Structures are given as C-alpha cells and as structure tokens.
Amino acid sequence: MGMTPPPDLKLIDEQGRRIDGRAPNEIRNIRMRAGVLKRADGSCYLEWGGNKVVAAVYGPREVHPRHDQDATKAIVRCRYNMSPFSVDDRKRPGPDRRSQEISKIMSEALAPVVLTQLFPRTAIDVFTEVLQAEAGTRCAALTAASVALADAGIPMKGLVAACAAGKVANTVVLDLNKEEDNYGDADVPVAIVPKTGDVVLLQMDGDLTDAEFYQAMEYAVQACKQIHELQKQALLDRYKDAAEERASERPAPGGDDAEPGEEEPVIGEPGDGLDEEPVSPAGDEEVFG
C-alpha cells in the first residue's frame, strides 16, 4: 500500500478498466471445494485469482493447554500461515507479526459466529495455509475457513464471507490484486455473515473519504453475497458427490442384484456401512479435475 508505482504502470486505463481487465466493482475468479482433506474433520481448498489457500478444521476437541479451556463455551483458535514458496521472494517460515495478526482477526471473526456455548471446555481449531499469495489472502483464508467449519458439521449462525475493497488511482475498487495492493491508496478487508448481516471483520489501511468508504463497503458487501452463493454451492456439491459415491458402492436394496431372501443390512450390525471409512468426495482425483 502506498508505494510509488513505476511511471509506465496505469492502474486504471482510459476506459476505466484495471490492469487485469476488471471493472472497478468486479471480483477475481473464485473456485472452492469442500472436503478435500481426509484426516481433518472439515476442509476447504480455495483459489481466488492468484491466491491458493487450504483450510482444515479439527474439533470440537479437548483443549491443550488445559488452562485455556472455558467452562461456558468452546474456544475458536485460528492459525494463518504462509508457505515459504507462496510469494516471489522466499518467505521465512514460521510465525511473524503479520501472520499473528491475521490469526487473531480470523479467530475474532469466527468466534461470534460459531455456536460455541454448545461445546463447553472444548477447542475448535482452524488451520489455514496459504500456498500461493497475490493480495487478499486474509479474506480468502476466512472464506475457506468458514466452509471448512461447515464441512466439519460445526453449528454456526451462518457462513462468513470476506472480500476487500479499496482505492487505486483515485477510484474505489473491489478485491485488490497484487499491484493494486502495492501501489494503491487504501485497502479495506471486510467479512460479513450474509445470513444475519453482521460485520465480523473490518480493517482499513490507507485513507478514504466518507463517501469513498461507503462506496467501498457497498462493493465489499455485494461481493460477500456473491461469495456466499459459491460457498453454499461448494457445500452442496460436497454432499452430492459423497451421496453419489456411496450409492455407486452399494447395490440397491432389493434391486436386481439381490438374491431371493437376501435381507437388507440392519443398522448396528456388521455391513450396515456405518463403521466404514467416511467417503471423501475428492478422492485421489485432481482437486478441480
């Protein structure tokens, strides 16, 4: 933010288009898939422009260290981490001030949304790993984290969707890319719960007038509503895929394959399917194969 752009770089051209061809109020392409990790209780992989993020959720589970536990509710702990190869120059591995800040704001955004009072004395752990970064990673991580929480079956008031808006070359724009983030004048990451309208994250880097701020908020809230639709679709697809896979594994009860007199499996007996490995819809195929 605030770096002087190279003289030949036009962040907004004569037609009002941005360097990647987007209109000011357009988001980058977003794709997401729920249930991609076998060993997590819930997970999500998300691609957002040049960002690639994976989120994994564990819990509710026992709290370590024990003195962190709360007798009245679950604690929600988020970890945001950037891999060394996620940025142009190798990033020094391990936590730094920025990743601690983002972990904190993510925990604070998700804790009021999760129905924590249902799980006293437990922890819900949310890990987000940024594999590739190109501005907007906190919003990408938060968006993926809330899908992973839903995939883990954690009850929530609603999904959390996030998107940044800001200002470049005197124009309010939505979802800043890397150059806009570097050379822009303001960056405002926003996260809302579209179902309730609650704002759970609002940060601002740089300066905006009142009018510009309201315009940026309006863009960000509209984008969060679009992103919310993609989140719901990713969760629907996850359960559709799982159901189809299960159906194809099992002969239809009483169908053509059934021997005369063969009984349907009884729940609680061997072969009822309840003790089988959970189905991973992603399987070994490519994530967006």
Ligand code: ADP
């Ligand atoms: P966000 O990713 O949420 O926009 P920032 O505004 O702090 O968060 O970072 C903007 C972008 O700067 C990141 O998405 C990433 O592309 C880049 N970046 C952040 N940290 C580093 C780093 N240590 N080295 C190189 N690039 C970085």
